[in-house]
Amino acid sequence: MLNHCVRRAFTLKTSQSRTAAHLRLNRGRCSASWSEDLDEVRTLLQLCLDRHYISRGQANAELFQRGMSCSYGPLGMELRRNLLEQWWLSVTRSTAQVFGINTLSSSKDRETDRAGQLRMVESENLKQIFEQQELSKEQIIQEVQMLLQRSPSVRTNLLQGALEQFVPSLELVNTKLPFGLAETGLCFPSSDGSGCPAEVTQTSVVWFCSPRTSSQWLDHWTRQRLKWWRKFALSPSDFSSCDIPEEELVVAASRGVRITYNFPWGQEPLETLCSRGDAELLQTHKGARSKLQCRNGRKTVPHVVSVTGNMDRGLMAFMSNSLQLLKREDGKQRLQQRKVLKLHPVLAPVKVALDLGRGATVELRQVCEGLLQDFMEAKISAWPGYLETMPTSMEQLNAKYDEMGVLFTVVISENTLESGLLQVRSRDTTIKETMHISEIKNFVSRYISAADKI
Amino acid sequence: MLNHCVRRAFTLKTSQSRTAAHLRLNRGRCSASWSEDLDEVRTLLQLCLDRHYISRGQANAELFQRGMSCSYGPLGMELRRNLLEQWWLSVTRSTAQVFGINTLSSSKDRETDRAGQLRMVESENLKQIFEQQELSKEQIIQEVQMLLQRSPSVRTNLLQGALEQFVPSLELVNTKLPFGLAETGLCFPSSDGSGCPAEVTQTSVVWFCSPRTSSQWLDHWTRQRLKWWRKFALSPSDFSSCDIPEEELVVAASRGVRITYNFPWGQEPLETLCSRGDAELLQTHKGARSKLQCRNGRKTVPHVVSVTGNMDRGLMAFMSNSLQLLKREDGKQRLQQRKVLKLHPVLAPVKVALDLGRGATVELRQVCEGLLQDFMEAKISAWPGYLETMPTSMEQLNAKYDEMGVLFTVVISENTLESGLLQVRSRDTTIKETMHISEIKNFVSRYISAADKI
Numbered sequence: 001m002l003n004h005c006v007r008r009a010f011t012l013k014t015s016q017s018r019t020a021a022h023l024r025l026n027r028g029r030c031s032a033s034w035s036e037d038l039d040e041v042r043t044l045l046q047l048c049l050d051r052h053y054i055s056r057g058q059a060n061a062e063l064f065q066r067g068m069s070c071s072y073g074p075l076g077m078e079l080r081r082n083l084l085e086q087w088w089l090s091v092t093r094s095t096a097q098v099f100g101i102n103t104l105s106s107s108k109d110r111e112t113d114r115a116g117q118l119r120m121v122e123s124e125n126l127k128q129i130f131e132q133q134e135l136s137k138e139q140i141i142q143e144v145q146m147l148l149q150r151s152p153s154v155r156t157n158l159l160q161g162a163l164e165q166f167v168p169s170l171e172l173v174n175t176k177l178p179f180g181l182a183e184t185g186l187c188f189p190s191s192d193g194s195g196c197p198a199e200v201t202q203t204s205v206v207w208f209c210s211p212r213t214s215s216q217w218l219d220h221w222t223r224q225r226l227k228w229w230r231k232f233a234l235s236p237s238d239f240s241s242c243d244i245p246e247e248e249l250v251v252a253a254s255r256g257v258r259i260t261y262n263f264p265w266g267q268e269p270l271e272t273l274c275s276r277g278d279a280e281l282l283q284t285h286k287g288a289r290s291k292l293q294c295r296n297g298r299k300t301v302p303h304v305v306s307v308t309g310n311m312d313r314g315l316m317a318f319m320s321n322s323l324q325l326l327k328r329e330d331g332k333q334r335l336q337q338r339k340v341l342k343l344h345p346v347l348a349p350v351k352v353a354l355d356l357g358r359g360a361t362v363e364l365r366q367v368c369e370g371l372l373q374d375f376m377e378a379k380i381s382a383w384p385g386y387l388e389t390m391p392t393s394m395e396q397l398n399a400k401y402d403e404m405g406v407l408f409t410v411v412i413s414e415n416t417l418e419s420g421l422l423q424v425r426s427r428d429t430t431i432k433e434t435m436h437i438s439e440i441k442n443f444v445s446r447y448i449s450a451a452d453k454i
Numbered sequence: 455m456l457n458h459c460v461r462r463a464f465t466l467k468t469s470q471s472r473t474a475a476h477l478r479l480n481r482g483r484c485s486a487s488w489s490e491d492l493d494e495v496r497t498l499l500q501l502c503l504d505r506h507y508i509s510r511g512q513a514n515a516e517l518f519q520r521g522m523s524c525s526y527g528p529l530g531m532e533l534r535r536n537l538l539e540q541w542w543l544s545v546t547r548s549t550a551q552v553f554g555i556n557t558l559s560s561s562k563d564r565e566t567d568r569a570g571q572l573r574m575v576e577s578e579n580l581k582q583i584f585e586q587q588e589l590s591k592e593q594i595i596q597e598v599q600m601l602l603q604r605s606p607s608v609r610t611n612l613l614q615g616a617l618e619q620f621v622p623s624l625e626l627v628n629t630k631l632p633f634g635l636a637e638t639g640l641c642f643p644s645s646d647g648s649g650c651p652a653e654v655t656q657t658s659v660v661w662f663c664s665p666r667t668s669s670q671w672l673d674h675w676t677r678q679r680l681k682w683w684r685k686f687a688l689s690p691s692d693f694s695s696c697d698i699p700e701e702e703l704v705v706a707a708s709r710g711v712r713i714t715y716n717f718p719w720g721q722e723p724l725e726t727l728c729s730r731g732d733a734e735l736l737q738t739h740k741g742a743r744s745k746l747q748c749r750n751g752r753k754t755v756p757h758v759v760s761v762t763g764n765m766d767r768g769l770m771a772f773m774s775n776s777l778q779l780l781k782r783e784d785g786k787q788r789l790q791q792r793k794v795l796k797l798h799p800v801l802a803p804v805k806v807a808l809d810l811g812r813g814a815t816v817e818l819r820q821v822c823e824g825l826l827q828d829f830m831e832a833k834i835s836a837w838p839g840y841l842e843t844m845p846t847s848m849e850q851l852n853a854k855y856d857e858m859g860v861l862f863t864v865v866i867s868e869n870t871l872e873s874g875l876l877q878v879r880s881r882d883t884t885i886k887e888t889m890h891i892s893e894i895k896n897f898v899s900r901y902i903s904a905a906d907k908i
Contacts, residue, residue, distance in 0.1 A: 055557075055619060055622055069556075071556065072555065072556040073623075074555060074623075074626065077637075081542075088535075089833065093830040094830070097838075100528050100531040101525070101526065101528060101531055102523075102530070102531045103525045104524070104653055117577050117578050118575070118577070119574070119575055119577055120572055120575075120608060121573055123572070123573055123602055126598065126602065130595045136591070137590065140591060140594065141594070144580065145584075148577055154574060161525070165525070168506075169527075172506060173841075174844060176841075176843070186559060188574070197560065197574050197576075197606065199560065376548070379547070387627075388628060389630070390628060
């Protein structure tokens, strides 16, 4: 639950009624640092807009802040891709027994609980009902209700789809436990009452195991997932896990864990893990126990452990976690703030920026284009800074790339034409190195895989 | 438009009323080969089900056949991932000036044409209206219509989202043309009247260029896209392009091209390219010409070339294209049909299957597990065939893997423990080679990248 103070952080320059907002913060900071937190949030959101992580618009920024799917700009889009790719690899490649699936986002005949409240209705069909002059009020209501029942409901999570796919998946594993079904996709969790459904990019592993091991598996997945979040963090301790209080558990669950991120405005859940028993699985398959039984010593109906993440909020957590604000004096002794988005090398949407130094522009551009092609073929995302025609100082350029989270800035100059040497600046150390043009691609590639393996 | 004969191919063992169905086929085959085509379709669909490309269920198979998004099994899911990844790399990495974006699938205040007919309605809100006893029939109709207007409409394509992102993207390119915005995502194109909206995984490049070059860019993108489809095809000539007849063009378009695939039941469009002028861009931005002007010689409002693909149908096209049916005699001189899914190495969902030969099971399994880990770390998807506990002959196993489209089958046996040598069978040549265990990962990896570069 994002509180209003965060929205205010974005919309207002000065903040009023601090006390009320402060009470809602659970970080336990003092008032002075609370105001710093607000600044931090404001800076982060402004950077997300300026550097094309998210698209402009107040409504869009609010969606983003609330941990909902929003309209992402090119950098946000690439970060989201990288995040989802890493999630996918980590769950499907870490164990042989997690299979990917893809289910439909809407369903006509899915067994739904309250979840099925949001329905896709053809407005044309409604219009046709209303045009039937002869219908009475009661008849109209009845017709509309029937139309609604025929209309597909939109999924609120990925659990139901996975439960439905349990039986066909048994074939894949020779009815042997444990195994899991993984999926990522858009979900439409219950709206906030404004009548506007929210979209969320969910990730889901539904893990089927023997009843007596379900608690151990919940612990296993919690460790795995927390390790994953922390792997990409600049400050890993901001990611933590905590048990879900009994009164907040979903009906079917016997135990649950939340992985949360410590945002400047408080803890927010990124991922929820639940040991859910067999009730929902039985219900989905209409109690047909014989279809559900698995071989593990004796025949049993498996228990379900669900691992559900919100990757939109995850994206914001990594943005928030990796933004470093550094104060320093410039040449004229004015205090300046340096903003560096230290995203993990694997997640950073742009790995290299290519820019022109002094020299014959036409030839230098050709070198840049060749190098860009090299990077692209190696699937290393590169930024064609050399296409920029507005004059900018190298200092301004570096500041911009730091805010974009670009790992390395490569400058091609006259020197490159003569000796093949170029200059590489690192985002994290700000150190500039000279390197031969033939080495740069492998250098960047090795740097990223080294970071991936830590 | 998929015709009923295809559905029949799947549902009926014998086909009736052939003539009517035959007339709808535009492949110009004779009746005898038409019946072969039906067999081919039936075989393909059965294989998709048996080998976990799509989930079971008549309704699901029908969605798949109609080129709609359906519930995919693990292999279909992985194929879809590979396909979308290749599409993404080809459009965003081939030129510096295509940026990825991600827009919302539903929108409250989007400028919609007829497209906005499908709306997401909270059924709870409708119920509340109906519960107000005091309302007259007219009042109820009015309330429902107002609710409908407040409810978000679901996108039918990705064009509108990209047009909206044109202005913010200008900053990225210094208002310089040409450039493009790429996106993939679920869309809900107009339903077939059954009241059930269909989901389609669309791909979209919206290309902004100067008015006088738009026709050349249309040709450029057609060449590029056709080349892409053919790159992954076993029989490239089944993919072709043709001009869209003037009367079938969307209103705004001056010229259009379709890339089609020659399915056994006829041509179906996979991708549509249109030169659309500036009308829709102007309409989206409410005619604010000054905001839309770009620098290219003189200030102009760009023209739009749209490139819209259906990756669900694309997936089926590659499945259909890569299935080879080979007749051969078995040892007892019975005629057998060998089915091989010769998916391109880059697209194949499983690259390697790992299986046990003769020998001490426990040790061999450990070797398999280590090798599986190696493959997974190298991001090469491997199938843990060694976990299979049902006895199967090597011949049956190979037949199964050929139907799955597995590139290589690796057999670990006693010999491997002694000398490190294992046996590798190729799907495409059926030749078995002996190789050292330390070489296999690089061998497969090199094989795939070599195929990628052709």
